[in-house]
Amino acid sequence: GDVSGKMPVEESGNMLILLGALSKVEGNTSYADRHWPTITKWANYLISKGYDLDNQLSTDDFAGHLAHNVNLSGKSIEALGAYAMMLGMRGDTAESGRVRGIAEGMTRQWLAAAKDGDHYKLAFDKPGTWSQKYNIVWDNILDINLFPDSVFDQEMAFYKTKLNRYGLPLDSRESYTKLDWTLWSAALTGKKADLVELTDPVYDFLNESPSRLPMTDWYRTIEGTQVNFKARSVVGGVFIPVLNNRQIWSKWANRDLAAAKNVNLNWAPLPPPQQVTQIVPTSEKGGVMWTYTLSQPSADWFAANANTATWKTGEGGFGMEGLPGARIGTAWNTSDIWARREFTLSAAQLANRDQLQVLLYHDDDAQVYINGVAALNMGGSSESYELFSMSNLALAALKPGKNVVAVHVRDTGGKQYMDAGLARVK
DSSP states (O other), X not given: OOOSSSOHHHHHHHHHHHHHHHHHHHTSOHHHHTTHHHHHHHXXXXXXXXXXXXXXXXXXXXXXXXXXXXXXXXXXXXHHHHHHHHHHHTTOHHHHHHHHHHHHHHHHHHHXXXXXXXXXXXXXXXXXXXXXXXXXXXXXXXXXXXXXHHHHHHHHHHHHHSOBTTBOOSBTTBSEEEHHXXXXXXXXXXXXXXXXXXXXXXXXXXXXXXXXXXXXXXXETTTOOEEEOOSOGGGGGGXXXXXXXXXXXXXXXXXXXXXXXXXXXXXXXXXXXOOEEEEEOOSSSSOOEEEEESSOOOTTTTSTTOOOTTOEEEESOEEOTTSTTOOOSEEOOSSEEEEEEEEEEOTTTTTTGGGEEEEEEEESEEEEEETTEEEEEEOSBXXXXXXXXXXXXXXXXXXXXXXXXXXXXXXXXXXXXXXXXEEEEO
């Protein structure tokens, strides 16, 4: 999930679908009832913004922002269908019918605007494109029944023409895929033959890939190699075909003995929000000076006493316009940037050093050093300022007085940006 507020349609839809699934399997809305005002806000947001959305991130944030996203629009439709279902379970038949009518109208628009011959587009305004429509898998699983079966059959037939040696690409932009979403797409029709045809190449990838590491969910479908990510909880998505089998789903859900006995469960409260205080500021609200180079530096460039006499000075952040929340102080449009800055810490600021984290905006791959000690190594892009725990050795390297942070970021395509600081997180 995203905690930075950059995926409002994605996360509003996720919550409504999850709550709809819970309500359906438990046969009541007792948990959703506790949060109904917030749930209604999410639904109203999707009614106003969810069909033809603006330039937003989706769960596939590594692919960048995309306006008029057809698959994400499908999530909005399914989420409103789930909300209408919960309204009906609560006995509010009038409001359930009203919301259901809105979702049906959005579906009709979707079918007309997304159609592109023998399949449906990546974005409403991009003919000649395609994408996996994994978000509408919930239509059959939750008995929402907004999309006709012909949509699932047509998409499935098209996907089979796009299969590579190790699977179905995520969409027409790249040949990489997401393993979990491929399993969702494979479950669209509920037919075993379709499931097998789309998952067999995934099975081959896991067996034959030279990237021998815990299951990755982002890999290349031609080469059969990892792009990024490993052993993430999202791989639980591979179990979605089980939800297409109502008997199996009910069997395991009924093992919840407390729910079966109608025990009034005392659900855990939501955790309090983190208290974040910048102690080494980033350039988000005002430019901070860095020393930097765009040319390959000496091997010890990150050392506390490295010679940077030939480096330039410039105001952060570094990058190109177009990324949300990125303040450009100095243009950077080459493949790599190496940057350093000094900062001062007091003994009081180091009293609870285990609370200190790196506050980093990186696009793309980044390495961070504190006083010459490796603190962080991140692949991909963050798409916003995010908090990252640093290594224990880097924490130990912080000292009262002058310190040095050194950052290397490599752009691997698309937009690019770099900025960093330190924050206390309680």
